[in-house]
Amino acid sequence: MKLVKKSAALLCLFLSPLQGAGEEKSVTFSKDIAPIIFENCTTCHRPGQIGPFALTDYKTVKRRAKQIVEVTEDRTMPPWHADPGDVKFSNNRSLSPEQIKLLSDWVTAGRPEGDPAETPPLPEFHEKWQIGEPDxxxxxxxxxxxxxxxxxxxxxxxxxxxxxxxxxxxxxxxxxxxxxxxxxxxxxxxxxxxxxxxxxxxxxxxxxxxxxxxxxxxxxxxxxxxxxxxxxxxxxxxxxxxxxxxxxxxxxxxxxxxxxxxxxxxxxxDKPTARPWSIIQVPPHFGQMQGIEIKAGDKEHIEEASFILPEDCEAFAVNAHAHYLAKRMELTATLPNGKAIRLLRTTRWDFRWQEDYSFEKPVKLPAGTRLDMLISYDNSASNPNNPTSPPKNVKWGPQTTDEMGSITLAAMFETKEQKEATHNALRFFLANQFIDRIWERRADVGNGNGNGNGNRKGQLQIAVGMLKALDKDNDSMLSPEERKTAIALIQGMGFLKRFGAIGFE
Ligand code: HEC
Structure with missing residues (x-):
């Protein structure tokens, strides 16, 4: 016990502002701080932009200095929600540990301005189109x-x-x-x-x-x-x-x-695409057929889905989507040789920041790679982001008080056939989930409890009847063979037509 206290005291001494004050003296706004702020903050923190106040000169930065140290140290600013992991992102907005330390050293040193003549000019912000006049x-x-x-x-x-x-x-x-x-x-x-x-x-x-x-x-x-x-x-x-x-x-x-x-x-x-490409969403269609049901008060509800790539591809970006209850979101690729690559992990999912994470280098994913996605949701009253108070049971739906969840890879292929085969595998995956959802409801239909309007109920009855008829051995399970027939029937009947947005067609 004593020992712990002692080492804590030592640590305090080590971190004390007096230590190293000599070096910090030289940290000035004009030389060290302005470049960090102008490069990483001012795009959003200037008049007319989304940031709630401007950070455009010594005065405005000095006024907020303590708060700037807080939000950069706890990494709420600049907004960036991917944890460091196996792949590097080319659009990473986060500051380096050295930059974060410079900001705090500057405040410790008394926020000196330095020589104003040394302050770099503000970057030239394009007030309109950032990448030039569009066609x-x-x-x-x-x-x-x-x-x-x-x-x-x-x-x-x-x-x-x-x-x-x-x-x-x-x-x-x-x-x-x-x-x-x-x-x-x-x-x-x-x-x-x-x-x-x-x-x-x-x-x-x-x-x-x-x-x-x-x-x-x-x-x-x-x-x-x-x-x-x-x-x-x-x-x-x-x-x-x-x-x-x-x-x-x-x-x-x-x-x-x-x-x-x-x-x-x-x-x-004037040139067509260099290669076929598409998006691979796990589970497809924002998880509509995942059967998401999160009980009121559940602090850690986990949804998982795995998809096996039928063809080689190269992933070049990843994006996650859920609503307010999600906390942790992960996508891991396990290659056929057993090597696991974490493509995205965020432990601080924030609905307000729906970022695309671009890979610095494309990640080769051979056929047979398994993509495992995991999302954990917190539907308790202690989740400050919970949009409903007191919490209610939550299912899949388009409103922000409903939930969703999937992680999407953008990937390119060598051939159109590979892209087609990948789309077909995603449709098959979705059809399988669809069958699971219908199969779960068979007891309801038997009891005449199927909810929803007459038309929906009728459709469900037909679908359940069809699956029951396919269950030839009548063991209340669909064998892989029975499933294949069911999927062919479901596809033939156009049941999946309403899931349009699977990829770029
Ligand atoms: C991509 C846009 C963007 C960038 C880049 C950005 N901010 Fe922000 N900042 C915001 C928005 C929007 C808010 C309002 C709060 C929110 O929505 O999270 C905010 C809020 C803040 C706050 C107030 C936080 C609070 O708790 O009220 C501070 C301080 C701040 N930013 C500092 C910075 C600093 C310092 C940087 C650069 C190192 C930076 N921001 C980069 C958009 C941005």
Missing amino acids: QIATMTERFTVRAEGSDIYRNFVIPMNLEEDRWVEAIEFLPGAPEIVHHILYFLDTSGKARKYDAEDKKPGFSMSKSNAGFSYIGGWDVGTQPTELPHGLRFLIPKGADLVVQIHYHPNGREMTDQSSVGFHYS
């Missing part, structure tokens, strides 16, 4: 008003692209109309005309989340503070002629009524 700018056709207070708003806006031929896109940049309230967005393409119809039927600009986005193809997203998406490795994605852009925006009211009219800039390329 095409798609702007929301009407302004949308966001009330001052209240819960977050999700809304879909349809923007006709009016393309007369197919175009390959090499970069896409989102320009929020009102950066103070635009939190994150997802982009989709619609070639069916359905989105236009929804828009026309809805009195306000755009259309609500109650309409399904099934059949739209998902092409990516943007969140607060992310860099524009410039596809790496010569990759491109295709916008078919006649397609409409659907932008789904998440607004976060900030105390003042504001209107937004955001734009999306497209950079086209």
Whole structure:
């Protein structure tokens, strides 16, 4: 006991500000601190941007100095939620231990300014497009008003692209109309005309989340503070002629009524994509068929899913998605030779920061690699992010008070066939999950307890009847052979059509 106390005291002495005061004297704002702040903080912390105050000169930084040391030491700033692991990320925003120490040394030294002539100029921030004027700018056709207070708003806006031929896109940049309230967005393409119809039927600009986005193809997203998406490795994605852009925006009211009219800039390329590529989501479709059910009060609810890659690919980025209850999210690849690579681990999932993590170098994943994803959720009252008080039972759903969960890899292939085979394996995976969910409900249907509206109930009855008929040996289990037949039937009946957004088609 005594020993512990003694060593703690020693440690205090070692860390005391008096120690090494000689070296710290030389830490000044102009020479040491301004470069760190201007490089890593000012993009967001300047007027009109998402940061709640400006960090643009000696005065503004000096005023916040103590708080800056706190938030950099506990790594809440700059926002970056991936734990250090097996792969390096090219867009890593976090500060190095040396930078964090310099900030604290500066405060200890009394926040000296140094020679103002030495202060570097502020970086040249592009007030509009960061990667240059786009070839095409798609702007929301009407302004949308966001009330001052209240819960977050999700809304879909349809923007006709009016393309007369197919175009390959090499970069896409989102320009929020009102950066103070635009939190994150997802982009989709619609070639069916359905989105236009929804828009026309809805009195306000755009259309609500109650309409399904099934059949739209998902092409990516943007969140607060992310860099524009410039596809790496010569990759491109295709916008078919006649397609409409659907932008789904998440607004976060900030105390003042504001209107937004955001734009999306497209950079086209004359060259097609260098390689086929796609996204691999585990479990697919944001976990819709995962059977997520989190009991009220459950402090650590774990969801896991594993997917085996049927073909070789090279992963180049990873992204995680869940709502407020998630805490820890992990994706690990176990190669056929047994080597495990942790592709993403976050122990501090924060719904407000939906980051894309780009790999410095692509990670080769041979056929037979197993992807294991794990998400833990905290649905207790002690989770400060829990949106419901007192906690309620939570299932999969699109509202932020529902839950979701999956981790998505972006990966490139050598051939189109490899990409197709990977999509098919994902569809098979989803169909299998779908069968599990129906099979779980067979007792309900037998008792006439199947909930939902008449139509849904009828569909469930048919599906359960079909599976029961397939269970030839009547052992209440589907053998692998029986499952295969069931999946073929389910695919044949178009049951999976509503899961459109599996990958880039
Ligand atoms: C990607 C945008 C972004 C970057 C980069 C960024 N910040 Fe922030 N910062 C924010 C936002 C947004 C908030 C408001 C709180 C929140 O949403 O987490 C914030 C809040 C803060 C706060 C207040 C924290 C609190 O508890 O109220 C401090 C201090 C801060 N930032 C300092 C910094 C410093 C220092 C850096 C650079 C080392 C930095 N930030 C980089 C966006 C950013």
